[in-house]
Amino acid sequence: MASKYVDGTAIMQVIGCVYNDPSILDAEDTYFVVEEDFVDDFHKIVYGTMLKLHENGVKVFTLEAINDFLENHPKRKAIYDLNKGNDYLTQISELVTRSTFDYYYKRMKKMTLLRMYDNYGLDVSFLYDPDNILDSKKKESQEEWLDNTSLQAIADKIDEKITSIRATYVDNDVKSTAHKASEGITELIQRFEEVPDVGVPLYGNYINTITRGARLGKFYLRSAPTGVGKTRSMIADACYIACDEFYDEQFGWRKNGKSFPTLFIGTEQDKDEIQTMMLAFLSNVNEEHILTGKYKEGERDRVFYAANVIARAPLYIEELPEFNLQDVENCIKRNLREHDINYVFHDYIHTSIKILEEISRRAGKIALREDNILFMLSARLKDICVKYNVFIMSATQLNGDYQDSKTPDQNLLRGAKAIADKIDYGSILLPVKDQDLASLETILQRNPQFPKPLIKLSIYKNRRGRYKSVILWCTANLGTCRIEPMFLTDFQYEWIGIEDLKVIINDFSAFEEE
Numbered sequence: 157m158a159s160k161y162v163d164g165t166a167i168m169q170v171i172g173c174v175y176n177d178p179s180i181l182d183a184e185d186t187y188f189v190v191e192e193d194f195v196d197d198f199h200k201i202v203y204g205t206m207l208k209l210h211e212n213g214v215k216v217f218t219l220e221a222i223n224d225f226l227e228n229h230p231k232r233k234a235i236y237d238l239n240k241g242n243d244y245l246t247q248i249s250e251l252v253t254r255s256t257f258d259y260y261y262k263r264m265k266k267m268t269l270l271r272m273y274d275n276y277g278l279d280v281s282f283l284y285d286p287d288n289i290l291d292s293k294k295k296e297s298q299e300e301w302l303d304n305t306s307l308q309a310i311a312d313k314i315d316e317k318i319t320s321i322r323a324t325y326v327d328n329d330v331k332s333t334a335h336k337a338s339e340g341i342t343e344l345i346q347r348f349e350e351v352p353d354v355g356v357p358l359y360g361n362y363i364n365t366i367t368r369g370a371r372l373g374k375f376y377l378r379s380a381p382t383g384v385g386k387t388r389s390m391i392a393d394a395c396y397i398a399c400d401e402f403y404d405e406q407f408g409w410r411k412n413g414k415s416f417p418t419l420f421i422g423t424e425q426d427k428d429e430i431q432t433m434m435l436a437f438l439s440n441v442n443e444e445h446i447l448t449g450k451y452k453e454g455e456r457d458r459v460f461y462a463a464n465v466i467a468r469a470p471l472y473i474e475e476l477p478e479f480n481l482q483d484v485e486n487c488i489k490r491n492l493r494e495h496d497i498n499y500v501f502h503d504y505i506h507t508s509i510k511i512l513e514e515i516s517r518r519a520g521k522i523a524l525r526e527d528n529i530l531f532m533l534s535a536r537l538k539d540i541c542v543k544y545n546v547f548i549m550s551a552t553q554l555n556g557d558y559q560d561s562k563t564p565d566q567n568l569l570r571g572a573k574a575i576a577d578k579i580d581y582g583s584i585l586l587p588v589k590d591q592d593l594a595s596l597e598t599i600l601q602r603n604p605q606f607p608k609p610l611i612k613l614s615i616y617k618n619r620r621g622r623y624k625s626v627i628l629w630c631t632a633n634l635g636t637c638r639i640e641p642m643f644l645t646d647f648q649y650e651w652i653g654i655e656d657l658k659v660i661i662n663d664f665s666a667f668e669e670e
Contacts, residue, residue, distance in 0.1 A: 160286045161271035162195050169260035171203055172252030175217050175245055180257065181210045187261055193268045198239040201232045219245060265307055273314055280314060353620070355547060356416055356499070357659040359389075359396040360630075361641045365657040366615060366623040367581050370397060370499055374619075375538045375578060376549040377505075379569055380585035381558055384611065386551040387425065388637040389585065390501045391433045393549065394420045397499050398471035403440040403458055417470035417497040421487060423477060423504060430473050431466075433637050438462035442635035470495065481536045488540055497546070504551035505533055505575065531574045538578040558586060563625070563647050565616035582617035585639075588629070595649040596629065606642050607631050613641065626652060 170189070174180050180187060194200045205225050206217055214221055219242050226233040273280050281287070284298045302310075355369030367376070370393070380386035396402065398418035404410045422430050436443035439462035441455045451459070472495055474487050484502065491497045530552075541548050552575060558568045564584045566576035576582050588609050593600075600606055609629035618624040628641040644652045 159195065159271045159274055161267045161274055161280075161284075163263055163267050166260040166264040166267065167194060167199055168248050169252050169256065170264055171199065171206075172245075172248035173254055173257040173260075174203070174206055176249050176252065177254055178206070178210050178215060178217055181207065189261075190268075192272065193264055195271075197235055198241070198244075201226075201236055202241060202245070205232070205236075259303075262307065263303070266302060266305075266310060269307060269310055278314065278318075282317070283310065283313060354659055356397050356414075359392045360639060361656050362628060362644060362654055363641065364659050365654055366618065366621060366626075366628075368621065368657075369659050370547040370549070371580075372498060372545050372547050373541050374547055374580040375534075375541045376547075376581040376583075377534075377551065377575065377579045378549060378583050378585065379552040379554055381554045381587075384585045384587055385632065385634050385637075385639060386585060387503050388433055388437075388634055389639050390503055390549055390551065391420065391430065392437045392637045392639070394418050394471065394499070394501045395434050395437050395466075395469075399438060399465050399469040401465050402438050403462070405440060409461065415469055416499055417472070417495050418499040419472045419474060419488070419491045419495070419497045419501070421474045421476055421484070421500065421502045423479065423502075425503070426475060427473055434466060434471075435459050435462045436635065437637040438465055440636050440638070442633070443637075444635055470497075472497065481533060484533075485536065485540055488544065488546065492544055492546070500546055500548045502537065502548060502550040504553070505530060505537075531577070534575040534578045554584065558584070564612075564614035564627075565625075576617055579617060580619045581621070582615070584614045584616065586612050586614065588612055592649075596645075599643065599645070599649075599651055603643070609642060611639055613639075614647075623652075623654070 170193075189203065191200055191204070194203060202222075205222050209217065209221055209225055222236075222241070222245070223233075226236055270280050270284060284302050285295075288295050288298075305313075353368060353371065354364075355367075355371035355374070357364050357369050358367060370376070378386055378389060396412065397416050400412050400415045401409050402412055420430060432443050432446050435441070435446055439455070439458040441451070441459050441462075445451050445455055446459055472491060474491070476483060476487060479487075488497075488500055491500075534550075537548050537550060540546065552569050554568045558564065561568055564586055566582060568584060569575050588611060592612065593608065596609070600608070606629075609631060611630045611632045613628040613630060615624055615626050615628070623644075625647055627645050627647065629643055629645065630639050630641045632639045644654045646652060
């Protein structure tokens with residue numbers, strides 16, 4: 157059945173203006189016309205033909221050019237001729253007005269949006285009802301609203317309606333009970349005395365003071381530009397949690413306490429690449445030496461020893477180069493079932509073809525921006541944390557603003573700063589610049605034991621934590637995946653004193669602070 161959400165005048169104006177002025181097609185960032193904007197095959201053929209001619213370099217459209225193109229497409233030519241295409245284009249080319257193109261383009265896109273919702277069974281007549289012929293005031297009001305409301309605002313209005321229905325008939329299906337604020341409060345205090353709200357330790361000085369470790373049910377995000385170490389730092393943390401030994405330059409092989417089942421999900425690296433980084437971290441041997449097979453004295457033995465440490469560790473690797481939201485959850489569920497994993501490192505949050513396809517199916521051909529999709533992925537990861545009581549750390553790339561930012565925070569996340577809405581802890585790894593060193597000159601002169609920092613770790617979000625809007629200044633050897641924090645400042649380079657919290661896990665899996 158034909159949809160009622162079609163404005164023939166708007167479609168005619170769009171086609172006619174493009175026919176008269178093909179340069180409109182050059183403004184791809186401003187005007188984005190898709191096949192679904194047209195209901196009638198004839199209109200699709202006319203517009204599609206002009207688009208193809210333009211792509212082939214045609215600067216002025218003529219009836220001859222259009223007919224010549226269609227000669228090679230007999231089925232399209234038959235539909236074009238049946239609808240008297242030459243007469244149609246001749247007439248509308250005289251009727252359309254270029255100055256009104258923007259208005260009719262937007263109206264056509266609004267009709268497409270309403271039509272898509274309508275096609276999927278959503279009643280949008282509460283916003284605009286073309287069938288209303290009796291209530292003239294309502295019709296006038298709806299027409300005015302449609303003309304003065306943006307495409308995004310219309311979609312938001314419909315989404316609000318869907319959300320309210322879900323809240324009423326789905327979310328409220330979960331029965332809740334009001335409790336007196338004091339209920340169980342004494343037991344809560346005593347529980348934290350017995351088992352503090354602290355997770356297993358992550359790698360690096362001061363990190364556990366700031367984060368209180370990798371806490372179950374929490375979602376951490378550590379972002380960075382390309383080549384600064386977001387993947388390598390996550391591999392260090394994964395190994396530190398899952399492996400019971402690692403090599404220390406001062407002490408040799410050190411015991412690392414209890415091991416916990418840990419999963420590393422690689423989205424860009426294959427298993428071999430992940431394994432060599434794990435070996436490099438545990439053995440403290442530069443990955444380049446492992447890749448070339450050329451070792452310094454004692455290094456080869458350490459690498460093979462590290463391989464044995466990994467062999468007995470509950471450490472698992474999954475490769476997900478092409479994934480959607482469901483793939484990530486299924487991967488974690490499978491490893492929960494098969495390996496009882498508690499700690500997950502997902503490298504990293506980005507869009508993929510499978511995600512786009514999955515979201516497109518759900519949205520019914522309504523185009524979602526990258527920020528919407530990345531937010532949905534981060535929301536799913538947080539939901540998984542809570543649903544399965546696991547710890548997840550992931551990462552994102554940064555946008556170009558990181559080069560000049562003086563307050564590195566969620567505004568630097570590529571694609572969507574809204575990703576940070578769902579995380580419990582957010583940080584950004586950045587290279588140290590000359591201007592940073594100049595601002596740190598006083599601190600470095602007073603503390604000659606500190607080498608020149610190479611990387612700064614900005615902590616911009618820290619739920620239930622006292623340290624935020626601060627920077628940890630670090631040395632780094634990315635060849636061994638080791639980033640070593642040295643001292644802490646605020647964003648204005650002012651020194652902040654901080655103790656290095658050590659987390660010890662006893663035989664009863666309780667946590668103690670040292």
